[in-house]
Amino acid sequence: MSDPTPALTDPAVDGDAPADATGASSAQEEDALLDRVRPVAGGGRDIKDAATRQVIGRAPEQSVAELDDAVARAKAAQPAWEALGHEERSRLLLAAADRIDASAEALARIVSREQGKPLNGPGARFEAGGCAAWLRTAAATVLEPEVVVDDGEVHAELIYKAVGVVGAIGPWNWPMLIAVWQIAPALRMGNTVVVKPSEYTPLSVLALLSVINEVLPADVLIGVAGGRELGARLASHPDIDKVMFTGSTATGRKIIESSAGNLARLTLELGGNDAGIVLPDADPQAIAEGLFWGAFINTGQTCAALKRLYVHDSIYEDVVSALGQLAEQVPMGVGLDEENVLGPLQNEQQFDIVSRLVEDAKRNGGRVVAGGSPAAELGELFYRTTIVADVADGVALVDEEQFGPALPVIRYSDVEDAIARANGLEAGLGASVWSSDRDAARKVAQRLQAGTVWINSHGGVHPMIPFGGVKGSGYGLEFGVEGLKAVAVPQVING
Incomplete structure (x- = not known):
């Protein structure tokens, strides 16, 4: 566990x-x-x-x-x-x-x-x-x-x-x-x-x-x-x-x-609105599954899920593409069906929140890489696993906790700016840093305002490791x- x-x-x-x-x-x-x-x-x-x-x-x-x-x-x-x-x-x-x-x-x-x-x-x-x-x-x-x-x-x-x-x-x-x-x-x-x-x-x-x-x-x-x-x-x-x-x-x-x-x-x-920062030396393919499950565990309905992802400009498109491919591949459906690993939103209120935030992101220039709409063919409360690129701070999908299957990916070019933006919201439950250089990641992690900062993972909990916001x-x-x-x-x- x-x-x-x-x-x-x-x-x-x-x-x-x-x-x-x-x-x-x-x-x-x-x-x-x-x-x-x-x-x-x-x-x-x-x-x-x-x-x-x-x-x-x-x-x-x-x-x-x-x-x-x-x-x-x-x-x-x-x-x-x-x-x-x-x-x-x-x-x-x-x-x-x-x-x-x-x-x-x-x-x-x-x-x-x-x-x-x-x-x-x-x-x-x-x-x-x-x-x-x-x-x-x-x-x-x-x-x-x-x-x-x-x-x-x-x-x-x-x-x-x-x-x-x-x-x-x-x-x-x-x-x-x-x-x-x-x-x-x-x-x-x-x-x-x-x-x-x-x-x-x-x-x-x-x-x-x-x-x-x-x-x-x-x-x-x-x-x-x-x-x-x-x-x-x-x-x-x-x-x-x-x-x-x-x-x-x-x-x-x-x-x-x-x-x-x-x-x-x-x-x-x-509540949490956890930020992840991907440093320019990270390997997009190596971190893709970790990023995906950090964001979409329990179909995104987790307090300490990855909810906004800041990616350096030099590898931005590679990370976005890798996440989009996973979002299209991971099976979603009724929970008692053994092949599924993602499910619906739990209630109508949360379904409406996710729908509203994604539609607002589209209106504000967000590029839907995967998903972006309800999956009505699966059931009333299903929403497709969604990756939205080319959004920025100030857009509701970034600033508000979506608590559902929609991840905004934000481009940055200066790590100091990424740290400031990650720290810019009221929430401070978790955060993560993704890098091939653990020492460099730790230096960034120590500057993030969060109760837990994970390195090259997000959201993992252990019964002996203290957890709080x-x-x-x-x-x-x-x-x-x-x-x-x-x-x-x-x-x-x-x-």
């Missing part, structure tokens, strides 16, 4: 599906998981397959009163959960990871249908596997007391204790994986967690929670599904001690305002030791 942008020849992308991937057993287990999360007393709302627009299940629509009850139950359960100690909590997280592995194909099918990402490539099976990997890493990561002074007269240690109740508010693009990014460290440190999934993709998250809860004590991990009013209440709830949110910068600002009342600690992973992309770190500290309260023992 160290890199979500594998080459098309990587076995993780092209490997055979499990033997029963299209058989009755997988479908039956999928139905059984969906039955677990269906509203027990009627009500709720239909959730549609992103690709086919057919109803795949019903999700609960819970009230603010039900959320309040969930928080109260989580608060009551927290002291006993913390008292189990790190070793026992880690054992249970490892058991939960085993349960996820056992249900991985059914979970992958649910998230493929609900979110739209195909089973293969860096898609739904990848996401299900990542959930288990992040749980295991959180269980195995050691957070030792830190001796800050020991001079013979004073001995002071810094230790980390549970915060209390964590409110986890997730997005729709990687619904299960990002939920686990929030859940795993929080549980590991002795917190209880109330999860509010996106109203667009609740089924996969609720199914995942039901699998994890097969091994956890009651009320340690609770999911509450519903509209945005639940997220607002969770962020401002007086008994929530920590809020973890992944989503838009605008919503992140509202959560900051809400937290003024309860003084909840925050980890915010907000700067500027309008939020604050706080996830993953590894720093991720455990982020869901804990530091305490100094002096004496």
Whole structure:
């Protein structure tokens, strides 16, 4: 799980599906998981397959009163959960990871249908596997007391204790994986967690929670599904001690305002508009697949995807041509079809955003090298994989986060200008530098205003490497030791 942008020849992308991937057993287990999360007393709302627009299940629509009850139950359960100690909590997280592995194909099918990402490539099976990997890493990561002074007269240690109740508010693009990014460290440190999934993709998250809860004590991990009013209440709830949110910068600002009342600690992973800079010594053919998957993983619906690409004038046309060829070749379609590795936009709102930005780029002189229009023959929310050349800063496709399958490629001649333009927007989640000279790339990377800068790749995450944004992309770190500290309260023992 160290890199979500594998080459098309990587076995993780092209490997055979499990033997029963299209058989009755997988479908039956999928139905059984969906039955677990269906509203027990009627009500709720239909959730549609992103690709086919057919109803795949019903999700609960819970009230603010039900959320309040969930928080109260989580608060009551927290002291006993913390008292189990790190070793026992880690054992249970490892058991939960085993349960996820056992249900991985059914979970992958649910998230493929609900979110739209195909089973293969860096898609739904990848996401299900990542959930288990992040749980295991959180269980195995050691957070030792830190001796800050020991001079013979004073001995002071810094230790980390549970915060209390964590409110986890997730997005729709990687619904299960990002939920686990929030859940795993929080549980590991002795917190209880109330999860509010996106109203667009609740089924996969609720199914995942039901699998994890097969091994956890009651009320340690609770999911509450519903509209945005639940997220607002969770962020401002007086008994929530920590809020973890992944989503838009605008919503992140509202959560900051809400937290003024309860003084909840925050980890915010907000919107990104990641820039990539291709230096003149790069080999266009060698970097083409890395650029492509950096931009188009999950059909571009990834916060830390490559969203604007600055290419030196001397190799500009070669890079544009290589990207255009890949965009035309990589198969797109319904996620349950084994050959596809790109899918639809997840929802109508995002489809409209991508369409608007591409049309605006055309009006402003953008040259469509590949794609550039809806793929209506595939389904309602499909948009062709799109490369737009000859655009510049100030065009909406460059300045706004498209969060979809459309990459603007911007020409530059002076690297100082490229750095300034890359740093010119509010977003600061990720960035990348592409070069045959790693030392030269590192010098450029250190000048980019982003939480993570990748060299000759883009968007790869690892459960032990801290991840977080700067500027309008939020604050706080996830993953590894720093991720455990982020869901804990530091305490100094002096004496």
